[in-house]
Amino acid sequence: MPPVLEKSNSNSFILRDLDFTLRRQFGKTGFRPFQREIIQAALDGHDVFVQAATSFGKSLCFQLPAVVNDGITIVVSPLLSLMMNQVEALRAADIDASSLNSNTPLLERDRILNDLKTGHPRTRLLYVTPELCATDRFRDRLRIVHEQRELARIAIDEAHCISEWGHDFRKDFKRLSWFRESFPDVPIMCLTATANSRVRKDVLSTLGLDANPDRLKSFTMTAHRPNLHFEIRFTRDEDDQRLDDFLRWIRGVYRRRGEDPRRSELTECGERPSNVPGIIYTISRDECESLASQLRQEGIGAQPFHAKLTKETKEQTLAKWVSNEPGYDIIVATTAFGMGIDKNNVRFVVHWRLPKSFEGYYQEAGRAGRDGNAAYCFLYYSREDRDRVSSLVVRDRQSSGSNFEARAQSLQALAQYCESINTCRHKLICKYFGEKDTPACDYACDWHKDSADLQRRFTRGLASEEWVSTQREEGLLEVDWDD
Numbered sequence: 001m002p003p004v005l006e007k008s009n010s011n012s013f014i015l016r017d018l019d020f021t022l023r024r025q026f027g028k029t030g031f032r033p034f035q036r037e038i039i040q041a042a043l044d045g046h047d048v049f050v051q052a053a054t055s056f057g058k059s060l061c062f063q064l065p066a067v068v069n070d071g072i073t074i075v076v077s078p079l080l081s082l083m084m085n086q087v088e089a090l091r092a093a094d095i096d097a098s099s100l101n102s103n104t105p106l107l108e109r110d111r112i113l114n115d116l117k118t119g120h121p122r123t124r125l126l127y128v129t130p131e132l133c134a135t136d137r138f139r140d141r142l143r144i145v146h147e148q149r150e151l152a153r154i155a156i157d158e159a160h161c162i163s164e165w166g167h168d169f170r171k172d173f174k175r176l177s178w179f180r181e182s183f184p185d186v187p188i189m190c191l192t193a194t195a196n197s198r199v200r201k202d203v204l205s206t207l208g209l210d211a212n213p214d215r216l217k218s219f220t221m222t223a224h225r226p227n228l229h230f231e232i233r234f235t236r237d238e239d240d241q242r243l244d245d246f247l248r249w250i251r252g253v254y255r256r257r258g259e260d261p262r263r264s265e266l267t268e269c270g271e272r273p274s275n276v277p278g279i280i281y282t283i284s285r286d287e288c289e290s291l292a293s294q295l296r297q298e299g300i301g302a303q304p305f306h307a308k309l310t311k312e313t314k315e316q317t318l319a320k321w322v323s324n325e326p327g328y329d330i331i332v333a334t335t336a337f338g339m340g341i342d343k344n345n346v347r348f349v350v351h352w353r354l355p356k357s358f359e360g361y362y363q364e365a366g367r368a369g370r371d372g373n374a375a376y377c378f379l380y381y382s383r384e385d386r387d388r389v390s391s392l393v394v395r396d397r398q399s400s401g402s403n404f405e406a407r408a409q410s411l412q413a414l415a416q417y418c419e420s421i422n423t424c425r426h427k428l429i430c431k432y433f434g435e436k437d438t439p440a441c442d443y444a445c446d447w448h449k450d451s452a453d454l455q456r457r458f459t460r461g462l463a464s465e466e467w468v469s470t471q472r473e474e475g476l477l478e479v480d481w482d483d
């Protein structure tokens with residue numbers, strides 16, 4: 001019997017309670033579709049699997065039950081930046097949340113571990129890394145909390161990292177099976193934006209959630225983001241026009257915003273014409289630095305963001321970008337800047353080169369348009385890049401040895417998506433994630449906008465396969481990229 005199911009006397013009371021908590025603690029006026037059902041299933045003591053599009057509002061699905069229930073919710077998350085953002089937001093809402101990871105200062109670490117040791121922790125949500133969950137000290141503390149029936153729920157964010165068939169597989173995520181083995185009565189919730197059916201099955205069986213199907217409630221929703229406009233821009237080494245093309249595009253956007261009546265509207269709400277927040281994803285640190293600097297030389301407010309920058313620089317860049325400061329309109333990033341970025345008015349995401357996986361591409365594109373307004377996602381695709389990225393995936397196999405087959409398949413699917421010129425991009429994306437229904441696309445992809453132009457650009461833009469294979473054989477596509 002789960003320890004946390006002290007339900008209110010009537011269902012209607014619970015419903016009112018949820019609305020009240022949503023307004024009072026989270027400052028939101030209403031639930032988005034399915035959030036209430038997911039939260040209710042969690043409060044009823046079910047294991048819950050949530051797959052929903054980027055920006056759906058998955059975090060609320062474990063945060064709100066954590067506030068309503070007694071006891072502590074452990075949130076396993078792969079990214080420190082994601083944890084910090086969420087903990088800050090919860091604390092601002094007066095909710096007792098903390099994070100424990102390799103960066104936690106000693107005093108804070110002791111405070112949290114002592115809090116757990118009491119068996120009746122004050123902390124409502126504790127964010128931890130999967131690595132920490134494998135440590136004896138942490139496990140001992142959780143046993144104490146569990147004995148006191150205060151371990152309310154385990155929430156596993158970005159749960160696709162559990163599966164070797166997922167693009168972001170992390171070995172320590174597999175060891176999270178420990179939770180069900182050690183605390184069989186404690187409900188588990190896992191959440192992801194990007195899983196196909198194979199990844200889903202793998203996640204459920206690794207965590208032991210498939211052993212009792214009646215206990216599990218799955219919410220698998222569409223990956224569709226109708227407000228995102230998808231386009232592929234074709235290019236080739238011999239005539240690489242990416243920078244000019246991008247400058248033409250962004251200057252066009254600035255110009256339109258700088259003309260009346262738009263200009264007056266923007267001035268009225270205190271916005272600059274060039275405040276069009278965006279992200280450009282590159283694949284290497286060097287390119288990230290050099291592209292940001294080239295854009296700055298052209299008068300565009302662009303800043304680099306990658307793993308080798310100091311913590312202070314990264315924090316400062318992020319804070320200035322989030323608050324729309326001049327000079328910080330565009331972040332040029334490696335994949336170090338991905339999951340968990342929750343700025344709601346990102347108007348474009350550009351992939352400068354082909355990403356390494358379909359899931360990674362869609363996660364990153366999903367940073368755009370989180371306010372529900374139209375946003376633009378385009379990707380510069382060349383066959384030479386396709387081969388370069390393939391060689392990176394092979395190199396990763398040699399260094400890490402894990403899930404090569406899944407990675408290779410995902411990259412191949414992404415290259416096929418880019419080379420597809422006869423179908424709606426939204427349809428291709430949903431199909432990749434195993435959906436059967438065709439999503440509505442209101443001229444929100446290059447095929448729907450102008451299929452003849454797409455075919456023309458495809459034919460003119462790409463290098464021939466023969467040329468690319470000659471280059472490959474001569475070793476001219478080898479790369480030394482370091483992300």
Ligand SMILES: Nc1ncnc2c1ncn2[C@@H]1O[C@H](COP(=O)(O)OP(=O)(O)OP(=O)(O)O)[C@@H](O)[C@H]1O
Pocket residue numbers: 028029030031032035052053054055056057058059060192193339340341342344366370
């Ligand atoms: N019911 C709601 N009403 C208004 N805003 C909401 C609601 N639920 C969530 N949000 C907001 O939506 C944004 C996205 O939520 P969240 O970060 O949880 O998304 P997510 O589903 O985890 O997306 P991703 O997978 O892309 O990280 C946040 O700014 C959050 O505050």
